[in-house]
Amino acid sequence: MNSPAPSTRELVLVGAGHTNLHVVREWRTRPLPGVQLTLISPFGRATYSGMLPGTLAGLYQPDEMQIDLQRLTAGTGIRLIVAEATGLQPDARLITFADRDPVRFDVCSVGIGSVPGQREIWQSSSRVLSIKPMTTFLPRLDAIMALHEGAVDPLRCIVVGSGAAGTEVTFCLDHWLHSRGIAHRLTLIDGHAEILPGYVPAFVRTARRLMSARGVEVRLSQRVEAISETARLQSTVPKTVAPPSVQVRLSEGTTLFADLVIWATSATPPAVLDHFQLPKTDDGFLAVRATLQTTADAPVFVVGDTAGFVDQRLPKAGVYAVREGPILWQNLQNLLAGRPLVEYHPQRGFLSLLATGDRQAILQYKGWSLHGAWVWKLKDYIDRKFMRLFEAGRVRLG
Numbered sequence: 001m002n003s004p005a006p007s008t009r010e011l012v013l014v015g016a017g018h019t020n021l022h023v024v025r026e027w028r029t030r031p032l033p034g035v036q037l038t039l040i041s042p043f044g045r046a047t048y049s050g051m052l053p054g055t056l057a058g059l060y061q062p063d064e065m066q067i068d069l070q071r072l073t074a075g076t077g078i079r080l081i082v083a084e085a086t087g088l089q090p091d092a093r094l095i096t097f098a099d100r101d102p103v104r105f106d107v108c109s110v111g112i113g114s115v116p117g118q119r120e121i122w123q124s125s126s127r128v129l130s131i132k133p134m135t136t137f138l139p140r141l142d143a144i145m146a147l148h149e150g151a152v153d154p155l156r157c158i159v160v161g162s163g164a165a166g167t168e169v170t171f172c173l174d175h176w177l178h179s180r181g182i183a184h185r186l187t188l189i190d191g192h193a194e195i196l197p198g199y200v201p202a203f204v205r206t207a208r209r210l211m212s213a214r215g216v217e218v219r220l221s222q223r224v225e226a227i228s229e230t231a232r233l234q235s236t237v238p239k240t241v242a243p244p245s246v247q248v249r250l251s252e253g254t255t256l257f258a259d260l261v262i263w264a265t266s267a268t269p270p271a272v273l274d275h276f277q278l279p280k281t282d283d284g285f286l287a288v289r290a291t292l293q294t295t296a297d298a299p300v301f302v303v304g305d306t307a308g309f310v311d312q313r314l315p316k317a318g319v320y321a322v323r324e325g326p327i328l329w330q331n332l333q334n335l336l337a338g339r340p341l342v343e344y345h346p347q348r349g350f351l352s353l354l355a356t357g358d359r360q361a362i363l364q365y366k367g368w369s370l371h372g373a374w375v376w377k378l379k380d381y382i383d384r385k386f387m388r389l390f391e392a393g394r395v396r397l398g
Helices: 018-029 049-058 070-074 134-148 164-179 200-212 271-275 317-337 371-387
Strands: 009-014 037-043 045-047 066-068 079-082 085-089 094-097 105-110 128-130 155-160 184-189 217-219 224-231 244-250 255-258 260-263 286-288 299-302 306-311 353-355 361-365 368-372
Touching: 009 018, 009 317, 018 037, 018 070, 018 317, 037 070, 045 049, 045 134, 049 134, 049 164, 049 371, 066 070, 070 079, 079 094, 085 271, 085 361, 105 317, 105 371, 134 260, 155 164, 164 184, 164 200, 164 260, 164 353, 200 361, 200 368, 286 299, 299 317, 306 368, 353 371, 361 371, 368 371
Parallel strands: 009 037, 009 105, 037 079, 105 299, 128 260, 155 184, 155 260, 184 217, 286 306
Antiparallel strands: 045 066, 085 094, 224 244, 244 255, 353 361, 361 368
């Protein structure tokens, strides 16, 4: 008499961020017996956020910052679903989609990131480019730049948000435009009284000095209140009409015109989290304990920017998502085996490296700040080392 085949438990990763990809990497060499792993991502490629500014500046090729999820999971037994999850039902143990059948899970990890805030202002404008999703950032930038092709007036660019992401994009966009001989005017806008809130004064002073040297206009203590489509009346060359642009109205009443607006404000929850039936923090992220598990009575972990810790407030930074990877992998195994979960203890300080687009970078660590070409070499080494962990999934062109 044949004995029944053992049942397979379903482990589902929703999102291909840094933390969930750590599980994929571990699975390639140590798959869990009796468990089917499924990875769900709206894109077939995952972008390493640390290399996006350098790629924007032209220091990397786009393929160098991307991980091909099909290549990464091929031959591993991992099921890859390229589709956007639209909801999570913990009681029914289901991940739902708009145009395909739900996926059942026994254990799940959600890591779908965050988006810049104030979507109601920017999401409907053809000239506003959200920094997220990073996977499509460069193609969307190319599409906007194509609209300006043939124009003779300087390209008017605005970056909204002067945190690390917005500041780094400002530097790298400026370098990218200069390297292509594109005349431009670049403005950085933020509602704070100073750029790079939370960074040490020396770090901020260096960034401000470099911006001033490059002619970047910085407007602080001002918020963007509205963006509306308009048309540039006429260029400086007679009978030459420039492409449409947008009006950006600021809180102080000033209106600026722009051909390109990059939106890089502080992180807010993706709208889809409204349909994830799990407890949320006051700011709308999914509430988790120190073990990375939801505060609900459900076998669901939440990682990266999507997680809101109930016992502490963490900045939304990729370094935390990377450090959560080993804890998530351990706790997934522990939960499946009925063992106690371990806690994630965030590091109190970490190395911050901000690229300035010209093969230099600014460093902050334990109150110290330095700037120079060697800092860029350090950042480049760290970023390339991280990507080598996913060498099997590196994109191949040609």
